[in-house]
Amino acid sequence: MGSNGCRLVRLEWNLLLGKLATAMIGKLDPAVARILRPFRQEIDPRGRVRVYLGRSHPWAYKSGFCWRSRIVARIALGRRLRPDQQVHHVRLDRSDDRIGRLKVMTRKRHARLHAELRRGKR
Numbered sequence: 204m205g206s207n208g209c210r211l212v213r214l215e216w217n218l219l220l221g222k223l224a225t226a227m228i229g230k231l232d233p234a235v236a237r238i239l240r241p242f243r244q245e246i247d248p249r250g251r252v253r254v255y256l257g258r259s260h261p262w263a264y265k266s267g268f269c270w271r272s273r274i275v276a277r278i279a280l281g282r283r284l285r286p287d288q289q290v291h292h293v294r295l296d297r298s299d300d301r302i303g304r305l306k307v308m309t310r311k312r313h314a315r316l317h318a319e320l321r322r323g324k325r
């Protein structure tokens with residue numbers, strides 16, 4: 204098999220892995236899942252899902268990864284998040300990145316909310 208064949212197999216394999224990952228890793232709106240299908244997704248030890256976009260991708264950190272929740276929020280808002288903005292998982296399920304389950308807020312407000320949650324005020 205020539206190198207083109209190898210590349211094609213690898214592409215198909217990545218697409219398949221992307222599909223499997225989307226099916227297995229957390230919750231995602233179908234339209235967003237279609238957008239993210241070509242990319243590898245991983246779940247970190249804290250239950251957050253990150254997407255490997257590649258080191259040259261403008262949305263990615265230097266590692267080539269971006270948190271999936273930030274990608275979803277960015278798609279939903281139609282603009283990039285400000286550096287001070289974070290994404291809160293409304294049901295506290297870090298792998299549930301459906302648009303309706305995410306809330307964008309400032310870092311300060313997010314920290315306050317989680318402090319209140321820990322104290323059982325909400």
Ligand SMILES: [Zn+2]
Pocket residue numbers: 290291292313317
């Ligand atoms: Zn939160």
